[in-house]
Amino acid sequence: MSKHQFQTEVSQLLHLIIHSLYSHKEIFLRELISNASDALDKLKYLTLTQDEFKKLTFDPRVDISYTEGDKPTLTVSDNGIGMNEEDLVENLGTIARSGTKNFLGKLTGDAKKDSNLIGQFGVGFYSSFMVADSVEVISRKAGEDTAYKWVSDGKGAYEITPAERESFGTTVTLHLNEEGKEYTGRWQIEQVIKKYSNHVAFPIFLHYTATEYEGEGEKRKEKKEQKVEQINSASAMWKRPKSELSDEDYKEFYKTLTHDYDEPLFWLHTQAEGTQEYTTLFYVPKKAPFDLYQADYKPGVKLYVKRVFITDDEKELLPVYLRFVRGIIDSEDLPLNVSREILQQNRILSSITGSSAKKLLSEFQRIAENNPEMYTEFIEQFNRPLKEGLYSDFANRETLLELVRFKSTEVEGYTSLKAYKERMKEDQKGIYYITGEKEETLRNSPLLEAYKAKGIEVLVMDDEIDEIVVPSIGKYEEIDLKAINKSGSSDDLKTEDDKKKEKEIKPLIKKIKDALGDKVKDVVASSRLSDSPSCIVADESDPSMQMQQMLKAMGQKDLPEIKPILEINPDHEIVKKLEAKKDDKALVEDVATLLLEQAMMIEGAELKKPAEFVKRLNRIMNMAL
């Protein structure tokens, strides 16, 4: 016998499931059936492709039985791939997915909020503990002789012992608690299976005792008979015509497929015929999966060939940026024994991948046009992956440009580039945007002042991916996208009056430049400020300050120090007063440095020498008082 402790993450997940999902406790059965179905899928594949498994007699099925009385039990049994001792430890004692710790760290302890998060993770086997005091798993791996029993009360530890099982597969027995007692009736169980697992592709049999009465009056006798009945339709759901399927069918199948607790946001079911025959059923979840930005994310699409499961571990079934999509691709043309190496360079598959991506994108577009509310929900979760597509999927770039959304100074929520274009002023020379880390900092940036004054809309880009993606867009329908935190962008705003002032202020600018020395790349008169005395911008060819900070945060060392350009507002009171005292060298140095440092702070930069900043500020305050 060996006793093991659950990995901390498992205990946390168990706690979350038991305490947040109890109002939907019946889903435990869906989760167990879905695991059984996955196990059958895996073995079926082996029996078709691997010589040592071809000789197995394999009639895939799931069997459910129950006992009533004082110690009620419910048993779900399958003749699937099974687990050996090592698998039991790995699958039912640990969670290997990276990012789990981080995800569980977000839990608040508030059942309602936490139950919203579980959708990002998946419910799974541990939901059994909502209805059971203890759970027993007896499993024998196909191709192996020994069976093992895994037992736990879900309170921190489990035990594994050698056991008996006639053949390969897994039997999960729940020792039901008060909450679970109701699942010891034929009708209750049948109802739950029909509701949640009707479209599981393998037959699910329910074993029950039927009581019949024979005779009349005193001779009336009770006759008990063991019966077995198939409960589900057991056909691959995605192969059925759309007209036969209801929204409920799609939603429930999604939950079985993904272990998601939530409903999907929307789905797309297509059956392609012609040179290539295949079916796809794709779902977009309501919440982004928690490991979406982990390099080793779990892919969400399963590949089937003629209804035989091939793999759920292939990341290339859709372009990487669409990794949030869940679902199924079932091809009629691929060979059944297709290996992973072959898959990756298979022409049939790459053409399915290509057209699936196109279909998904046009579905997103259709939703954007017909259901803006749903589209906003979608964008709140998946804008960023779509932006990734802008630099990775050149073939669909035009469509992706229509799909991505940005925040803006003019509208609440999000805008498309198309809608921005429609709002542009007649003589406007570009699509302007400002990038940075924090929305609030950006919205208060002095760089926006002149645009606000002239009523020109600026896109507010606070997603870190914008820094990388947006400059690569270049143009939208022949209009240049211009970063307003770059030096050249304000040339568009320059008036004759600005040019005149620029000339007048030249001597002061020179003095400021001398005072600042190599702290700046240049000092120039600004045409984009109204309320602020100064701002900083990056030279046209340099990365912006935010980009530099991001590169540093990403661990890039030895970055050459890139200096900002300081812009001075000739109309500002401080600048005008300084102009009058420009021969006081010490004063010019103090004010110039403060103008630079305050502009940097507003853009979110940290001062290198805060003590010197304070000294200067005190000197100026002293003069003012």
Ligand SMILES: Nc1ncnc2c1ncn2[C@@H]1O[C@H](COP(=O)(O)OP(=O)(O)OP(=O)(O)O)[C@@H](O)[C@H]1O
């Ligand atoms: N009946 C079964 N037969 C074989 N393996 C099983 C069975 N039930 C569970 N497992 C194994 O245990 C693992 C964990 O199951 P669990 O339901 O917790 O998560 P999951 O199925 O991976 O789904 P998700 O992480 O999406 O919730 C499965 O991935 C599978 O490897």
